[in-house]
Every structure is written in structure tokens, then in C-alpha cells.
Amino acid sequence: MHYITAGESHGPCLTAIVDGVPAGLKLSDTQINADLARRQAGYGRGGRQRIERDTVEVTSGVRFGRTLGTPVSLVVRNRDWQNWTDRMAPFGDAPADLLREVTPRPGHADLVGALKIDTDDCRNILERASARETAARVAAAGVAREFLADLGVEVFSYVVSIGEARFEEEDPFMTAPDYKPLAIEMSDVRCPDEEATEAMKAAIDRAKEAGESLGGTFRVVATGLLPGVGGYATADDRLTSRLGGALFSIPAVKGVEFGLGFEVARRPGSQVHDPIVLDEQAGFVRSSNNAGGLEGGMTTGMPLIVTAAMKPIPTLMAPLGTVNLDTLEAEKASKERSDVCAVPACAVVAESEVAFVLAEAYLQKFGRDNMADIKAAVKAYRQRLKTMAR
Ligand SMILES: Cc1cc2nc3c(=O)[nH]c(=O)nc-3n(C[C@H](O)[C@H](O)[C@H](O)COP(=O)(O)O)c2cc1C
Ligand SMILES: C=C(O[C@@H]1CC(C(=O)O)=C[C@@H](OP(=O)(O)O)[C@H]1O)C(=O)O
Numbered sequence: 009m010h011y012i013t014a015g016e017s018h019g020p021c022l023t024a025i026v027d028g029v030p031a032g033l034k035l036s037d038t039q040i041n042a043d044l045a046r047r048q049a050g051y052g053r054g055g056r057q058r059i060e061r062d063t064v065e066v067t068s069g070v071r072f073g074r075t076l077g078t079p080v081s082l083v084v085r086n087r088d089w090q091n092w093t094d095r096m097a098p099f100g101d102a103p104a105d106l107l108r109e110v111t112p113r114p115g116h117a118d119l120v121g122a123l124k125i126d127t128d129d130c131r132n133i134l135e136r137a138s139a140r141e142t143a144a145r146v147a148a149a150g151v152a153r154e155f156l157a158d159l160g161v162e163v164f165s166y167v168v169s170i171g172e173a174r175f176e177e178e179d180p181f182m183t184a185p186d187y188k189p190l191a192i193e194m195s196d197v198r199c200p201d202e203e204a205t206e207a208m209k210a211a212i213d214r215a216k217e218a219g220e221s222l223g224g225t226f227r228v229v230a231t232g233l234l235p236g237v238g239g240y241a242t243a244d245d246r247l248t249s250r251l252g253g254a255l256f257s258i259p260a261v262k263g264v265e266f267g268l269g270f271e272v273a274r275r276p277g278s279q280v281h282d283p284i285v286l287d288e289q290a291g292f293v294r295s296s297n298n299a300g301g302l303e304g305g306m307t308t309g310m311p312l313i314v315t316a317a318m319k320p321i322p323t324l325m326a327p328l329g330t331v332n333l334d335t336l337e338a339e340k341a342s343k344e345r346s347d348v349c350a351v352p353a354c355a356v357v358a359e360s361e362v363a364f365v366l367a368e369a370y371l372q373k374f375g376r377d378n379m380a381d382i383k384a385a386v387k388a389y390r391q392r393l394k395t396m397a398r
Contacts, residue, residue: 009155009368011148017140018092021085024148028371029069031077032379033155040064040150043356044084047146050352051196052170052212052222055345056140059088064147075151077378082147086140096135109134110333113341115322119330128333130342139259139350142357149360152367158379159370159386160232163363165355166192167199168315170224173211175204181267181297185231185311198226198352216348219326223260223318226355228362233301234389235292235309237369246305247369254361255316258354263317267300282310291397307369314362318354321347 009029015022044062062084069080089096094103109130112118121133153163166187168175177183191200197208208224215222239245248266255264272280282294294310301312323346330341347353374385 009152009364009371011145011364013141013144013148015084015086015141015144016096016135017138018086018088018096018135019098020089021083022141022144022147024082024084024144026069026080026082026148026151028368028376029075029077029080029151030155030371030376030378030382031075033075033151033158034073035066035070035075035080035151035154036073037064037066037150039154040082040147043146043150043153043360044143046193046198047143047353047356050198050350051209052216052347052349052351053353054347056088056347059091060143061087062143062147064150080148080151082144082150084143084147095131108334109342111330111339111342112333113322113324114328114330115319118342122333130333137259139354139357142258142353142360145357146360149363152360152363155367156230156363156370159383161230161366161370162232163228163230163359163366164189164192165198165226165228165359167195167197167208167351167355168225168227170197170208170349170351171211171215171222173204173207175199175201179296180227181300181311181313184227184229184313187229196352198355212349216325219324220348221321221324221346222349222351223262223320224349224351225263225315225317226351226358227313227315228255228355228358230301230312230362230366233307233309233312233366234386235393236306236389237366237373238302238306240304240306247307247365248302248305250365250369251302251312251314251362254365255314255358258316258357258361260318260321260350260354261316261358262319265300265315266302267313268298269300269315272298282308286397291393312362312366314358316354316358318351321350323347 011026013024041063048057065083067081069078112130117133117137118130122130187200195205199205238247252264282296287293297310301310327341332339374382
């Protein structure tokens with residue numbers, strides 16, 4: 009199962025096409041719209057989110073609420089397009105008073121993109137480099153999420169830190185799977201801890217006041233996974249690399265850790281690896297989950313726990329220095345409407361990326377044609393695992 013998206017930030021709409029979708033999967037636009045709303049929320053978002061009310065239109069691949077086994081296409085309209093029809097017109101001449109973007113923002117794709125494609129207007133870059141595109145990813149991932157949910161796999165996320173403000177956890181690799189999704193979504197920064205939520209909001213307020221921006225860290229958790237999904241045999245099989253690549257595809261994600269992550273390099277082996285225990289009901293389980301649910305590039309059957317780091321938003325109200333592309337003089341970078349912090353939203357996008365990778369890995373293992381056959385294959389696998397554990 010793969011997706012491709014198209015669409016500019018201030019164009020008419022974003023489009024996503026998902027291929028490799030099995031037939032007979034129940035799909036609900038209500039669920040996709042709920043995820044789109046989660047991606048739009050979060051303390052620290054800018055004025056754009058007061059304009060947009062993201063909802064999905066499914067334009068192919070689904071009939072009477074079930075997938076047909078054909079590509080699923082989805083559209084999310086940009087309400088802001090109404091304010092950009094002249095500046096983003098696909099045809100005709102540019103308006104005489106068009107203001108080109110010539111003061112590239114450090115940290116955004118503006119300068120390098122302009123050098124790469126040979127343009128004197130960074131808008132030709134930023135329209136697509138903008139993380140507005142991630143709305144299409146979240147819509148598309150609705151398909152992957154419903155597929156996984158049908159097989160008992162749930163994916164959620166929560167924010168761990170924003171700037172210096174941090175939610176301190178004892179052993180998140182064992183406890184995070186029990187966090188209540190409602191508590192996460194009730195928090196303005198999608199953090200299940202009230203005190204940490206307040207500290208994060210205060211950090212965002214201070215950053216805004218100072219013309220600054222903030223990044224942070226978040227975790228994505230997937231529960232209900234079977235062991236042995238993914239593979240150890242080739243580089244392409246390994247879920248570690250596939251999940252890492254998918255998460256690094258999100259604009260502004262600069263670090264990914266599985267389970268204990270970089271901490272494994274500091275500890276001796278006995279304090280890293282997860283002892284194997286035979287449970288009468290569950291079969292082979294682990295008494296800890298420092299690996300974050302992956303060994304040898306495969307799921308262990310313990311919850312998958314991935315932590316990612318997002319850098320601060322590049323657009324600053326107190327801008328850094330840049331060079332004007334027209335005059336070649338030193339200047340301040342362009343200041344435009346922007347988020348101050350988008351870590352809570354980024355975490356929702358990361359859920360989508362994780363869901364796609366897991367869905368594709370399940371399809372590789374259990375077949376691709378239709379849900380009934382896939383469920384039968386999953387059932388047979390569960391049965392075999394049971395016989396191996398007794
Ligand atoms: C959900 C989300 C919202 C973002 N909002 C903004 C924003 O309002 N202003 C901005 O300059 N960058 C924003 N970014 C970050 C830029 O899109 C990103 O830094 C840029 O595309 C450059 O990519 P890179 O950080 O991977 O180098 C956002 C990123 C995400 C994931
Ligand atoms: C539009 C979204 O995020 C945008 C991501 C973004 C960027 O540079 O990445 C810049 C801002 O866009 P604008 O310039 O229109 O205010 C954000 O609002 C969205 O997430 O829906």
C-alpha cells in the first residue's frame with residue numbers, strides 16, 4: 009500500500025492516491041475527518057488553521073463504504089485558495105503587482121529549492137515544501153489505519169516535549185501503550201499529563217512573545233501487533249529502516265529513535281535487551297520493551313514505540329539574516345503568517361506514516377487481494393504461533 013500526493017499549499021486542493029488497497033475494507037470519511045481535525049489542532053498553530061476546515065472527499069476506489077481493491081483517491085480542499093486565485097492561477101499571466109519571495113528563510117526549503125529549480129521566486133518552492141501537504145498524507149492514511157484497525161492494530165501519538173518543557177515518564181516503553189487517547193486529545197498540546205501541558209503552553213507563549221519558534225519530541229505508539237511482521241533478510245525488509253525513512257519524510261523531523269533510542273549506546277547489554285518470557289495466554293512475551301517493539305527489523309509483538317524530534321519552525325517573526333536574491337544584499341528573511349509550534353500536528357502526521365509502513369508490511373505477510381483472505385491468513389498465523397508456544 010503506497011500513497012502519492014499532489015497540490016500546492018494555496019492552490020485549490022490537495023490530492024492523494026493510495027494504491028495497493030485490498031478489496032472489502034470498510035472505510036469511513038467520518039474517521040478520516042476526525043484525524044484531519046486532530047492534525048489541524050494544537051496550541052501554537054498560526055492563522056491558517058482558522059481559515060481551513062479540512063474534510064475529505066473520496067473520489068474513487070470506494071463503493072457503499074467498502075474499498076473495491078482499486079486505487080483510492082482523496083481530495084482535501086484549501087479554503088485559503090479563494091484568497092490566492094490570482095497569485096496561484098494555473099494559467100494566464102502573473103498579476104502586475106505580484107510580490108515575488110526573494111528573501112529565503114533559513115531552515116526552510118526556499119533557497120536550496122530556488123537554486124535547484126532555477127527560479128527567482130521562492131514561492132515556487134515553498135508552495136509545495138510547505139507542510140500543508142501533510143493534510144493529504146493524513147487523509148490517505150485513513151485507509152491504512154482502517155486496515156490495521158480491522159486486524160486489531162491501533163496507532164496513536166503523544167507529545168513528550170516542546171522546547172525545554174518536558175513530560176517526565178518512568179518507563180514509557182511499557183506504560184505509554186496504556187495512555188488514554190481521550191486524555192491526549194483533551195490536551196492543547198496532545199500530551200497526556202496536565203502539568204506538562206501547562207508548561208509546554210507557557211513555553212510556546214514565551215516563544216511567540218520573543219518572535220521565536222519551538223520544536224519538540226513526540227512518540228508514536230502502535231498496539232496489537234503480531235510478532236514477525238517486517239523482515240531480517242534484506243535491507244528493504246527491515247521495518248526499522250522503513251519506519252525511519254517514512255518518519256524522516258515529514259518536513260522538520262530531524263531525529264528518530266526506536267524504544268530506548270540513543271540511550272542504548274550508554275547502557276550495558278543486560279540493561280538494554282528485553283528478556284523473553286513464556287506466558288500461558290500470550291505466548292512469547294518480553295518483561296521490558298526497551299527495543300520499542302522491533303528486533304532484527306521485525307515486530308516482536310510488543311507495542312511499537314518510536315520517538316521523533318521536530319526542529320523549530322523556520323519562519324521567525326524576529327527573522328534571521330539572509331541574502332536578497334534580486335539585490336544580493338544582506339537582509340532579514342521574509343516574515344509571513346506562520347505556526348510558532350506544530351509538534352502536536354507533526355505527531356498526527358507521524359501516526360499516518362507509521363500506519364502506512366505497518367499496513368504495507370502486513371499486506372506483504374498476509375496477502376493483498378481482499379480482507380476476508382487476509383483475515384483468514386492472520387488467523388492461521390495466530391494459530392501457528394500458539395502451537396509453537398506450547
Ligand atoms: C505540521 C507542520 C506544520 C508546519 N508549519 C510551519 C509553518 O507554519 N511555518 C514554517 O516556516 N514551517 C512550518 N513547518 C516546517 C517546514 O515545513 C519545514 O521546516 C520545511 O518544509 C523544511 O523542511 P526540513 O525542515 O525537513 O528541512 C511545519 C511542519 C509541519 C510538519
Ligand atoms: C497550512 C498548513 O501548514 C502550513 C505549513 C507551513 C510550512 O511552511 O510548512 C506554513 C504555514 O502556511 P501558511 O503560509 O499558509 O500560513 C502553515 O500554516 C497546514 O498544516 O494545514
